[in-house]
Structure formats: C-alpha cells, structure tokens
Amino acid sequence: MIDYEKQSLKLIETAEKLLSDNTVDVVLGVKDNPEVGWPTPYFARKPEDAKKLVWTEDCHVNLANYLTEVKGKKAAIAAKACDVRSIINLIAENQLSRGDITIIGMECAGKMQNEKLASACDACPASVPNLYDIAIAADGSETYKNLEMPNSSENVTEWAIHTTVEERLDRFMKEIDKCILCFACRQACQGCYCVTCFIDRKATPWEQVDADTATKMAFHLTRAMHLAGRCTDCGACEKVCPSGVNLKYLFKGLSEFVEETYDFKAGMDPEATPVLDRYSSDDKQVAFLGGDSIVGI
Ligand code: SF4
Ligand code: SF4
Known part of the structure; x- marks a missing residue:
C-alpha cells in the first residue's frame, strides 16, 4: 500500500533541501496537469518551486529522458524502478554522467493509466529501484518496504x-x-x-x-x-x-x-x-524468435 500524500510531502521536503543547499541545480519530477489527465514532467529550479511537485498513483511518465535536457547540470530526479533502469542504461551508454545525478528512489507498486495498470507495470520485478541516493519508501519514510509486485507479464x-x-x-x-x-x-x-x-x-x-x-x-x-x-x-x-x-x-x-x-x-x-x-569470437550466432540457427556461417 502506497501513501502518496506522505511520499509527496517527503519529495517536496527533499527537493527544497537539495535546491536550498545547492546540491543540485534542478529537481526533475511531475506536477499536476488536469488538462492532460495525469501529472506531467516538471523542472523545479528554485526551492520555492518544489511545492509544485506531486507523487500520485497515475504519475506513470518515464522521466529519465528529460535528464538529457539538463545534461552537464547537477540534477536530482524523482525516479521509480523503471525510470532508474532507464537512467542506468543512459549512463552505461555514456549519455549521462552518474556524478551529475542524484536519484530520489520512489518506491512504487505499479502506476495507473486510464484506470488500468499502466503498460509494463505487470513486468516490473521490484518496488524498489536498483540504484538510488535518497530513498522515499511507500510510507514516506527512508526504509523501503519491498512491496509485492504483480510480475505477471507475458513470456x-x-x-x-x-x-x-x-x-x-x-x-x-x-x-x-x-x-x-x-x-x-x-x-x-x-x-x-x-x-x-x-x-x-x-x-x-x-x-x-x-x-x-x-x-x-x-x-x-x-x-x-x-x-x-x-x-x-x-x-x-x-x-x-x-x-x-x-x-x-x-x-x-x-x-x-x-x-x-x-x-x-x-x-x-x-x-x-x-x-x-561487446564482441567475442565465441559469441553465440543464433537467430531471433525461433529462426534457423546460423551457427557455422
Ligand atoms: S519499453 Fe523499451 S522500447 Fe518502449 S519506451 Fe521503454 S525502453 Fe523504449
Ligand atoms: S505506434 Fe505508431 S501511432 Fe503509436 S506512438 Fe508509435 S508511431 Fe505513433
């Protein structure tokens, strides 16, 4: 069970602090957007901006992409486990620098979109991000609860x-x-x-x-x-x-x-x-999705 109010309050407090003490130049999160129907990306750049941040059951947007918009700046990001996997991929591909990013890991048990579980939430292996600097758990505390996930996606x-x-x-x-x-x-x-x-x-x-x-x-x-x-x-x-x-x-x-x-x-x-x-002379050479093996060609 996620307490979104407590997560939002903790996120605002965290963002205010990071911006006030100049740990970061910007905090990337979401804010309410009734016209769109769910919260949309928001860049908090001053401590007073932080109060616009929200955390809700329908904040399903992957914010990792937006980090590339503030490349070179010190940025914090409110990130779910799926966002963090994307951030990790961007770091591994040299698109982002780990040293520039403060990951505020938001515990998440799946997001809703149009009253249904959002795409990919049925495949998420864990409620907790696999990389973070600051934890905001399901109850707004700093101790993750490791909630059970649906883990029911198609093989x-x-x-x-x-x-x-x-x-x-x-x-x-x-x-x-x-x-x-x-x-x-x-x-x-x-x-x-x-x-x-x-x-x-x-x-x-x-x-x-x-x-x-x-x-x-x-x-x-x-x-x-x-x-x-x-x-x-x-x-x-x-x-x-x-x-x-x-x-x-x-x-x-x-x-x-x-x-x-x-x-x-x-x-x-x-x-x-x-x-x-990665290339290796003993890489397996097999075709995708049941095609014929091409080993030996
Ligand atoms: S699910 Fe895969 S292909 Fe689709 S947006 Fe995410 S990373 Fe890209
Ligand atoms: S699948 Fe086609 S219609 Fe849907 S977002 Fe991609 S390009 Fe647009």
Missing part, C-alpha cells in the same frame, strides 16, 4: 515457440494497422536519442512520412532491432501511443532473447558494457 519467447509464423505475423500486422506514424513512441523512449532517426534521414523537415504499411513495418522492425539489449521495459512507448498500438512485446521478446543468449539485461548495472558494444 514472449514462450508465445513465439507455441505459435506459427502466420500467427506471429498476424499479431504484428494487427498492431501496426492502428499506427499513424506519429512517432510519439520513439520520442518517449529512453533508448531513442539519435539526433536524426533513420526514418527521418531522407525527409525534409516539412515532409510528412506516409503512413503506408511498408513504412510502418520498416519503422517498427528497425526500431525494435535498434533497441535489442537496450530496452528497459519501461512501457513509455505504449503509454504515449494515441492509437493504442501494443508493440512492446517485440522489445520484450528481444530482451528475453538477449538475456538468454548473452546473459545481459539492460538497466541493471551502469558500469556494464552494453551488449551491442
């Missing part, structure tokens, strides 16, 4: 083993059929930080990418491959999608494959070399 590898190619294609096509290529999923993703995305490379700034099936397939499959071993299962891509496209299973399937094949999970260790940066 995509199992699903893939027990389905035909046609069934897998059917699921993918049904999802991309809803896509309008707005790219909100990309913008919300901690791993999509390229200045120019591959899909925009040939487009002039005023040109709308056509939402035809081939382009949608190219975008989603290429993005999935780019996120292999980098997706932190935060669910931000599904949370922001205006069309209800559920494609996180692709990323999850890739993460399961990378973990099983290369014993690596993104977002666990800021010191670990990202899996796509």
